Amino acid sequence: MSVTEHPDGPPDWWIYRGTGRPPHDIDPVTLLPAAPPWRQFAAPPEADVVPPDDGEADRRIGTEYHLSDALVDTHEVEMVNAALYLRRPLLVTGRPGTGKSSIAYKIARELALGRVLRWPITSHTTLKQGLYEYDSIARAQAAGGRLSAPGKQNGTTGEPPIGEFIRLGQLGTAFLPRRRPRVLLIDELDKSDSELPDDLLSLFEDGEFVIPELARAARRTNVVEVFTADRAQKAEIFDGVVRCAAFPIVVITSNGEREFPPAFLRRCLRFETRDPDIGQLAAMVASHALDAGVSSRPDLVADFVERSAALGGLPSDRLLEAVYLATSGVYKKNDESWQRLMDALWRQLNSVVP
Structure with missing residues (x-):
């Protein structure tokens, strides 16, 4: 993963800086x-x-x-x-x-x-x-409804505006x-x-x-x-x-x-795009306001990175789902039930469930 290598801060020509923080003093x-x-x-x-x-x-x-x-x-x-x-x-x-x-x-x-x-x-x-959708049938029906309205003579009401x-x-x-x-x-x-x-x-x-x-x-x-x-x-x-x-x-x-x-x-x-590293994955978890006090989170991120590398890549949202389960009290690192859950959750997308 390529990270910034600018000790004096981001280059002046950057408008978008990738941090997710808009500047407070300028548009x-x-x-x-x-x-x-x-x-x-x-x-x-x-x-x-x-x-x-x-x-x-x-x-x-x-x-x-x-x-x-x-x-x-x-x-x-x-x-x-x-x-x-x-x-x-x-x-x-x-x-x-x-x-x-x-x-x-x-x-x-x-x-x-x-x-x-x-x-x-x-x-x-x-x-x-x-680009756009034009509902010609609805317009024709609206025009017919106007012409057939009680007390109206043919042609006096005109067609409804096409923009509608x-x-x-x-x-x-x-x-x-x-x-x-x-x-x-x-x-x-x-x-x-x-x-x-x-x-x-x-x-x-x-x-x-x-x-x-x-x-x-x-x-x-x-x-x-x-x-x-x-x-x-x-x-x-x-x-x-x-x-x-x-x-x-x-x-x-x-x-x-x-x-x-x-x-x-x-x-x-x-x-x-390339696979996010551990620091970026941890920041992603934090950005979704999941419980930052869960002591298991660093282990989960490291486990996810290891499993993803072994399987040739896993979608990042699978980590979010695992962390959410952990915040719900499911997580015990060496628990067999938890390992079965992770085996099912962290599975290649194109694999067949046995």
Whole structure:
């Protein structure tokens, strides 16, 4: 594990420091330099909307996430900052359980960017699903209900506003023209079909996309208010185009189950996670506010590291589960019952239970 080697403190160019502690005296986003000329987008920024965290960050990285400078993975921090400066997506690879997706939540918390927009990928996920959804059936039913209302003549009520039936997805919401970038987590892209990475190329390059249903209606009304992926939030769309002002902070995770097209990789920065060491695992346990007074915790962390190495890697959340059981009074180091529990809990994910 690569740790910081800066005796005089973190380098000045670091905005994200990986400690989970936002600065108290300055907005870290204001430290971000202007985007490179080839990554600047023309949309005029609108008022910032920073939805509060919905609790997902607490579940992912804990309520008191904090690392000392000595425990920070220098390479991770360097790559995150490079992605921030260059306005490029960060493709994070590595085996399951090494904290790939948690990077997005650490960035959002440390830079005070609010709720992470998480877009989970499956084999059936399409680009349009991530951008927006249009419920044409509900709109037709609403229009029919208006026309058939008692006392109304045909054509006098008009169609309901189209924006009432359009909702931006997590991906589409991330590209709204805000001054502050949103953090977008595209989770497990390697599970997608073969077309999705290529479909993302234009969006990553141009920073915009068209909603055809609104573009066709632009002659009648060029401004339409639609729902977003944030609860109870709406946004105005001009001429049917969503165009970003600040390119979102995009974290893409992959378990390495497939290769991505060269054109897609060229638009991303790449970082591979490594297994956390004992100090980082202990900090992870502390961040989830588990009982710090449990005398067995150091032994559990050491046992977990040894078992993980023997099995070729275990997900870190298995350690959290073991510590939670220990805080519940189950733990006795040499107890046979405890050993059976750990054998069942700390098992390779692809092994078959005998």
